[in-house]
Amino acid sequence: MISTVDLCKDYGSVKALDNISFSVGRGRIMSIMGPSGSGKTTLINLIAGLDQSTSGRISIGGTDITDFDNDEKARFRLEHLGIIFQQFHLVDYLTALDNVMLAQYFHSMPDREDAMQSLKMVGLGDRADHLPGELSGGEKQRVAIARAITNDPELILADEPTGNLDEDNERMVMDIFKELKVEGKTIILVTHNHSLGEQCDEVIRLKHGRVDNHRIRELEMVK
Numbered sequence: 200m201i202s203t204v205d206l207c208k209d210y211g212s213v214k215a216l217d218n219i220s221f222s223v224g225r226g227r228i229m230s231i232m233g234p235s236g237s238g239k240t241t242l243i244n245l246i247a248g249l250d251q252s253t254s255g256r257i258s259i260g261g262t263d264i265t266d267f268d269n270d271e272k273a274r275f276r277l278e279h280l281g282i283i284f285q286q287f288h289l290v291d292y293l294t295a296l297d298n299v300m301l302a303q304y305f306h307s308m309p310d311r312e313d314a315m316q317s318l319k320m321v322g323l324g325d326r327a328d329h330l331p332g333e334l335s336g337g338e339k340q341r342v343a344i345a346r347a348i349t350n351d352p353e354l355i356l357a358d359e360p361t362g363n364l365d366e367d368n369e370r371m372v373m374d375i376f377k378e379l380k381v382e383g384k385t386i387i388l389v390t391h392n393h394s395l396g397e398q399c400d401e402v403i404r405l406k407h408g409r410v411d412n413h414r415i416r417e418l419e420m421v422k
């Protein structure tokens with residue numbers, strides 16, 4: 200589903216990423232872990248097409264996006280990616296449902312029923328008319344997830360999605376990711392949280408911009 204080859208990102212003399220190569224198959228959940236400053240956000244931003252690499256290549260679902268210009272990256276993001284941030288980034292004056300429909304509007308056409316379906320998938324069918332200010336942190340993050348999945352992306356990228364949440368909400372978010380995996384989605388999340396990392400199929404541990412370790416959990420045995 201995604202692969203990078205010798206990916207490098209320099210900020211002046213800082214080598215934020217130094218020859219990162221990995222690949223992750225479809226329907227997997229992978230976490231990117233590592234100490235502060237090790238390059239996690241830089242890596243997920245490059246995959247999201249929100250930043251440009253210094254060298255190396257990135258391919259998503261068989262499409263090499265490395266040389267895409269900003270417009271092509273924005274289009275690719277809309278068509279193929281769902282992005283979730285730690286800070287939710289919801290529009291304060293729009294209801295939960297309208298926040299989800301806004302993403303549909305930018306993608307193609309708003310569809311109230313589909314948006315409602317996305318909210319139900321994250322357990323918020325009964326909060327559709329609430330403004331973000333009337334929702335808890337965990338509920339806001341679930342609206343952000345509904346918004347990220349409403350256009351049916353193949354790849355979901357999440358930067359510290361549970362960073363602002365308590366354990367119960369963290370579990371709820373991870374359960375949603377596991378359901379999305381069953382639907383065949385690929386999920387890459389940045390986290391500092393070891394218990395979340397333990398639940399992922401793969402963990403890439405970064406250190407000083409390099410892959411220190413790529414742990415792949417054994418595939419479940421099929422009976």
Ligand SMILES: Nc1ncnc2c1ncn2[C@@H]1O[C@H](COP(=O)(O)OP(=O)(O)OP(=O)(O)O)[C@@H](O)[C@H]1O
Nearest residue numbers: 210213214215233234235236237238239240241242
């Ligand atoms: N826009 C930028 N300009 C200059 N240096 C940057 C920029 N963005 C990141 N860096 C540097 O690149 C390195 C990697 O940063 P990055 O944000 O990817 O780390 P991180 O692992 O996500 O850290 P944290 O866990 O603290 O969020 C750091 O040394 C950081 O200071």
